[in-house]
Amino acid sequence: MAPLPSKYDKQASKYTLDRRIPGAFEGETVTRRRFMTGTAHGAGIVAAASFALPALGFAIGPIFKSTPHRWETAGPTDMFPDNNYVPVVITLVPGIGEVGKGTVYLRRKNPAIDTDPYDRDMPYIAITSRCAHLGCPVRWVDAAERFICPCHGGVYDLLGRRVGGPPVRPLDRFYTRVVDGYVQIGSRFSVNSELRRFSPRDPGETLDGIGQYLYPSRPSIRR
Amino acid sequence: MPKLPKLPAPPLPGPLQTPPPRPGEGNGKVGPLDHAANGGIAVVDWVDERTSLSGAARWMMFRKVPKGTNWFYTLGSATMFAFLNQAVTGVFLAMYYRPDVSGGAYESVRYITNDVFLGQFVRGMHKWGSTVMVVLVFLHMGRTFFFGAYKYPRELNWVIGVVLLILTMVMSFTGYLLPFDQRAYWATVVGVNINGTGPLVGPYLSDFLRGGAEFGSTTLSRFYAIHMLLVPGLIAGLIGAHLYLVAKLGTTAPPWSKAEKDVELRKSEA
Numbered sequence: 001m002a003p004l005p006s007k008y009d010k011q012a013s014k015y016t017l018d019r020r021i022p023g024a025f026e027g028e029t030v031t032r033r034r035f036m037t038g039t040a041h042g043a044g045i046v047a048a049a050s051f052a053l054p055a056l057g058f059a060i061g062p063i064f065k066s067t068p069h070r071w072e073t074a075g076p077t078d079m080f081p082d083n084n085y086v087p088v089v090i091t092l093v094p095g096i097g098e099v100g101k102g103t104v105y106l107r108r109k110n111p112a113i114d115t116d117p118y119d120r121d122m123p124y125i126a127i128t129s130r131c132a133h134l135g136c137p138v139r140w141v142d143a144a145e146r147f148i149c150p151c152h153g154g155v156y157d158l159l160g161r162r163v164g165g166p167p168v169r170p171l172d173r174f175y176t177r178v179v180d181g182y183v184q185i186g187s188r189f190s191v192n193s194e195l196r197r198f199s200p201r202d203p204g205e206t207l208d209g210i211g212q213y214l215y216p217s218r219p220s221i222r223r
Numbered sequence: 224m225p226k227l228p229k230l231p232a233p234p235l236p237g238p239l240q241t242p243p244p245r246p247g248e249g250n251g252k253v254g255p256l257d258h259a260a261n262g263g264i265a266v267v268d269w270v271d272e273r274t275s276l277s278g279a280a281r282w283m284m285f286r287k288v289p290k291g292t293n294w295f296y297t298l299g300s301a302t303m304f305a306f307l308n309q310a311v312t313g314v315f316l317a318m319y320y321r322p323d324v325s326g327g328a329y330e331s332v333r334y335i336t337n338d339v340f341l342g343q344f345v346r347g348m349h350k351w352g353s354t355v356m357v358v359l360v361f362l363h364m365g366r367t368f369f370f371g372a373y374k375y376p377r378e379l380n381w382v383i384g385v386v387l388l389i390l391t392m393v394m395s396f397t398g399y400l401l402p403f404d405q406r407a408y409w410a411t412v413v414g415v416n417i418n419g420t421g422p423l424v425g426p427y428l429s430d431f432l433r434g435g436a437e438f439g440s441t442t443l444s445r446f447y448a449i450h451m452l453l454v455p456g457l458i459a460g461l462i463g464a465h466l467y468l469v470a471k472l473g474t475t476a477p478p479w480s481k482a483e484k485d486v487e488l489r490k491s492e493a
Contacts, residue, residue: 062435063427096440097325099408134413151413200436202429204420214422220436 064219071184074106082108085140090185103129104174104185105140116195126174126185127160132167135203147171168206238265289476298363303462305356310455312349322447324440328403353395360391372475380468383461390458397450
């Protein structure tokens with residue numbers, strides 16, 4: 001008599017009947033034990049995913065949400081000369097009170113100074129007070145004709161281009177327009193060292209060379 | 224009326240019965256202290272009979288340690304107690320703190336510091352305790368490194384320790400924003416922007432931390448949730464794994480202790 005096939009045999013048949021599994025029936029390939037194990041694991045995965053995935057999406061959702069475009073009125077047009085900056089405090093982030101306010105340095109566009117080809121359509125130059133190094137507040141020092149950052153010594157010239165210290169790109173700017181004799185300040189944008197425009201990056205992200213690819217525009221800042 | 228026979232007293236529950244004196248113990252009298260001690264033993268026995276916890280406790284507490292174990296080996300426990308201090312004081316600070324960007328957060332911290340009974344003390348314990356914990360983590364790491372205690376088979380415990388170090392840093396970073404004064408705000412602006420300088424993923428990490436492209440109304444509550452819910456749970460769980468591996472693998476002898484020669488071997492060599 002030939003020996004009975006062992007269920008641990010490598011050459012065992014895929015049919016449970018051939019493997020002599022108790023309760024097997026004709027044509028069955030998946031045992032009931034294996035089916036129940038798979039079902040229980042699958043149900044566990046579905047149950048865990050049903051709370052974990054929405055929670056994860058809830059937490060990382062803001063990454064994909066874009067910021068709406070807003071205009072803030074800065075002041076009457078005759079308030080701003082074309083050779084010096086006037087600081088204006090505007091609301092940059094609405095809804096959070098004092099924390100959402102920030103200083104913007106504003107002057108009228110001067111064709112003798114603003115010779116770069118990128119800002120031709122804007123009547124006023126609005127420069128942020130946020131340092132392009134790590135985001136500290138810079139201030140315009142009239143005597144030195146420089147923007148100077150108190151944190152790590154970043155220095156910028158009249159156009160906001162870096163002349164010293166650790167910043168990796170010029171100071172960011174804002175879109176401007178004139179409505180009924182009042183200057184309005186719109187969204188922020190970043191510039192590279194040639195003052196070419198990019199969507200608003202965070203401080204510390206260079207835009208020269210491969211920088212614009214290492215720090216790409218992303219959904220939360222794209223307009 | 225005939226005198227009825229007295230009913231037998233119902234049996235007292237075990238712990239309340241007077242135990243017989245142990246052989247060779249005292250004069251047979253049982254005082255109230257003995258009752259108290261026996262009551263305590265009975266409670267422990269009741270729990271142990273249903274959980275078998277005493278075996279686990281013995282396994283954890285009564286381990287063999289190598290000769291030469293010294294005060295440097297207490298730095299890990301010291302770090303854990305610093306964490307427990309942070310956890311306990313943090314829970315009670317959360318009873319008064321409000322993560323409200325439009326002035327409420329700063330006001331609640333001012334209220335804790337100036338008006339709450341012992342508020343300045345508990346907040347001080349939390350604030351200085353965080354520095355103590357960071358210092359102790361680094362001392363503990365240095366001890367492990369210089370004693371060579373990270374080598375086989377303890378590499379995984381070193382890896383867990385590094386994750387705990389990073390989580391401690393996350394706690395320091397997220398906790399720094401919560402007082403919401405000028406220093407907290409600008410330090411966090413700088414810190415988030417340092418995260419953002421990582422190429423490709425950095426800007427997305429900044430968006431995640433701020434909850435958007437700008438430092439907004441949800442940033443503070445995000446930091447608060449990470450600081451008091453997400454990371455403490457991870458740290459507590461990983462400390463458990465860290466301690467389990469310490470008990471499982473044992474501690475190392477200090478590098479300057481020499482292996483003792485077998486007594487029989489020494490005899491045969493002489």
